[in-house]
Amino acid sequence: MESRTVVVVEPGTTRTVAIAGRRHKDTGRPELLGFGSVNSAGMRKGRVSNPEYVAKGVEQVLDKIDDATGGGFRDCIIVCSCGDTSFRNVEGRVALSTREGEVGVVGEADKVRAVEACRKPETLEGRVSLDAFGQGWRLDDSPETVLEPIDREARYLSRRAMVPDMPLAEIEAFEKVFSDCDVTVRHEIFSAAAALSAATTQQQREDGVLCIDFGGGTTSWCLARHSRIEDIGALPVGGDHVTNDILAAFRPGSTMAAERLKITHGHAVLEGVPRGERVPVAVDGGASARTVPLYAVAQVVNARMDETLRLVRSSLESRGATHLLGAGVVICGGASLLGGLPELVTRVFDAPCLAPTLSSGIEGFDREPARYATIWGAFTLALEKDARENARAERRTFLGRLANWFEKEDRA
Amino acid sequence: MSATVVDSDGRVSAVASAANPVVIGGVHFRLLGSGGDSAAAAMAVEEDRLPLVKAIDGAALLVVVAGLGGGTGSGALPAVLRLAASRSVPTLVFTVAPFRIEGVERLKSAAAAVRALEGLGTVRVRLSNDDLVADAPECATLPEAMARADSVAVAALSLIWSLCARPAYLRLDPATLLETLSRGRGDAHFAFARAEGADRAAVVAHRLLEGPGPALRVHADDIRGALVGVTGGTDLRLAEVGAAAGAVSGILPTGTPVRLSVALDAVREGALEVAVLAFRDWAESSATGDEGAGSTSIHAPDRFAGVAATPIGGENLDDPTWLRRNLRLAL
Known part of the structure; x- marks a missing residue:
């Protein structure tokens, strides 16, 4: 039976992405129908701070997938990473x-x-x-x-x-934004759980793996062992904070310039960063007006990332979960691409930092698993839930209940 | 001021009926205690957090005293502190490590619990049962020794209560207390001494600095600020206050800020009690703004203007880490 089209939207702090697809009627594999990605505005620390701006981003990204799906969808699933997740x-x-x-x-x-x-x-x-x-x-x-x-x-x-x-208020804020775009939110998926399902292997989840999703506004994590989730959590701290720290330290002129400095020269560990080297601060418009010490940039990035990782570790320790990392730690999300972060993760958790893997069958996604693991994972989880709900609906029919009864009698 | 006792052992309801007992993990532990399982105790706080939230919400300051080494104290404490941080309630945390005779396993568990507190709590004080009974005579019975250990924890709590609530010449108003804790955020040392008689000031000064029990002299080099609380009866003399405050100031590096508070309490007639909270860090600026009294705002970046602050462990994580850590950048 062909599944219906599922639309998943991730309204992130830096980017808003959406994916539309369904389960292939013959193979049963997830089939991508459309994908869109636009710059975000109006989100801070995983929360809606300016509903109008967020709605604009959602409208734009839904427009991008509208053609591919033939339009007409009225509901979607959203990916959240609220800093106050318990x-x-x-x-x-x-x-x-x-x-x-x-x-x-x-x-x-x-x-x-x-x-x-x-x-x-x-x-x-x-x-x-x-x-x-x-x-x-x-x-x-x-x-x-x-x-x-x-x-x-x-x-x-x-x-x-x-x-x-x-928090109810945060979920309601998202629902209001989508409602303003004439779309109903069917349910929410926790971002790190989505990332875990797509970026880690079955064997890693069996051995024990921590998946950390470094987003723009939040850092969320999900720990699995023996193929079941043992711990989840989130902090309202993300790549945006690194950018802000750089902005405060070097005053490059704009958030965009600080973002560029972070992406181009940011490094999460100090070892190997030359002390005497200076790097240009590319101001808006492209001209390099001044330079800053590369080592100082690394100091700023290292301080923030080290603090964030230690807070994650501290949370795991408080629940006695650090010994469950048999396979190691997988990092994904845009901020995970910071240079030196795998070394810092290894140091903080005393466990190997593993590269995320993605087997979506879509070349663009699989080439950059750190960027696309969360949205793809959410998409596959949404399809699975859809299939479960269909099966449940079938069981509720008279014939379904009859089949269940026969199954039961047969087993007895 | 109100007290809440948290335990996973159902008997707490009987022994602490006056102190709003909260039994956590009732379903999972069946009221029998956590059995040393700190992870389960942490989860129990998550599961039974409604009464805890009720106790924490609206508090200006949460003072937490937790015994480490077992399951409930080690596991529940970080979870409780996170609850407080999520509600912007500053915390003064006293942890008590087990006696050495309790065995390596409990000591290791306590050490792990201390590590788990990194980044949590506004001000953290580590005590150990061995230190707390250091001045107990060898002939002291077990109940006497335990009572002596408890008395220091009680002293810590009553110090704050007396200084804030009793008639005082140098009253510690709650806002000043919060501001002091905000400046001294992080790890702190605690010393307490009590004496009676004509030479009580000299005895108290000696005990504060040299022990037995938690003493200050060994830590003098890494103390950056201190709060000295002096309490006594109506016979408390000015010279005695000066002697106690002078003894503490005398061992600290020149220029170390020392805040003094003096209160009179009828129950302390004839006695002199001095407690010192000595901070290992002392921020130049203190908590301001609307981000919660427990967090310290060093810098208000535009990027996060207009959104709720991120107070965790007494700090506003929206402020640049390098600034909060006083990191000297290689500029």
Whole structure:
């Protein structure tokens, strides 16, 4: 069955990108229909600070994919990286037999019921719960977590999940912006989870990997081990702060000039940076009016990136999660392209810094995984959710329920 | 001023009923304690944060005393501090490391917990149970020794309370206290001494500087500012205040700012108590603006003008890191 077209928008602090596509009707693989990317304005630290400017960027990027999709879409999924992201662990438990306490055999329908039972924890005041990340299954009161419970016998099946949450006001601000563009937000995806799903391999997620998404306004992370997400978090600090630090240190004349200095000469470690060398500050218009010491630029960048990484490490340590990095750390996002950052990451986490990988089948994306992992990951996660919702809708029909009953009887 | 006791052990409700007990991880730990699992305790704070948020919200200052080495103190403390930072509430944190006799495992756990506090809390003070009972006589019973350890933590809390709330000649108003903590953000040392009798001023001065217990002289070279709080009864003499303040100032590098506060408290009649909070850092500027009293604004970059500040660990992360770290750029 051909899936419907899914549109994913990432309203970032530096750029707003959008992707439209669907699942291929024969191969089942994600099929790209359209892609757009425009400069952002009106976003600070992952939040909407000027709704009009953000709406303008969203309109522009949706225009770019409108032609490719034939237009007419009225809803989308957005990728968020709010600096105040937290999570709660929840568990949904269902009986496997209609007679309380009787042993039953786990079927697909039981899994769906358990997922639904743990999907909606009590919502904290002023916050919104996002889609849960599954953390495995539990049979009866066993402390052991199993990845696949199908055909196992037990009295109860429990689904363990991690539920991220973000401030309601920030989500509502995004929804208002999209509403002004006549588009409804179907749901939100946490950016680092999207990056993790696309930029890391199955083996890395099994061994233990931390994926850090260095965005313009935020730094978010997601840690996976044994193929389940163990920790997530975000800081409202990103590449914008590096630019601002450079602006304050060298007064290059404009934010754009500071941004250029960061991209061209920024280095996250001091080792190897020559002390005597000076680099030109390219002012707007292109002429090099003055020079600044390269080493001082590296000092500014190193101080900010080192602080940010240590805050991430500190958060992991507080949850006892640093020992889970069996494979290492994968970095992505625009700010991850800073020179020397892999060395700094290795030093701070005492773990290898791995290059992100992307297998989208689209040459432009796969060539620059650090830039496109998040949007591609969000797209594939959105397709998976769409497929799950379709399957759930089918189960709710009379024939679907009948099929579930037959499946159950057959297993019993 | 209100107190809240946080634990993962359900018995806290019985022993601390007057202090708004909050049991975290009730579902996961079944009220039996964290079993040394600090990661689970951190998650428990996330799960049960509503009562904590209620306790923190609206506070001008959060003073946290946490015992490290087990699961709850080590794991919950960073999570609580993050909650406070997210609400722009400045924090004064006292951590207490376990006795050495408690074993290597608990000491290691405490050390890891201290590392996890990097960047968290406005002012952090590290104490150890061994130091706190250093002046206990060898014949002291276990309850006596524990009571002596507790008394220093109590002294830290009552110092702040007395200085802010009791009749005072040099009153420490809350705004000054917050401003002082903002300037002295980061790690700090704490010393406390109490004495009675005719030579109480000399005894207190000696104990503050030399011990036993947490003392200042060994740290004198890395102290950049200090808050000295003196409390006593109506018999407190001016010369005694001068002796205590002079003893502290005398060992610090010339020009080190020392803020003195003196309060009278009827329960301290006949006694002289002096507590010193000695800061390892002292910022030239202090908290200003609307970004939260716990953060220090050094620079207000246009890039982040008009948006909420990023107060974490008592600092506004929107301010350039190199400025906050007083980094000398190779210009």
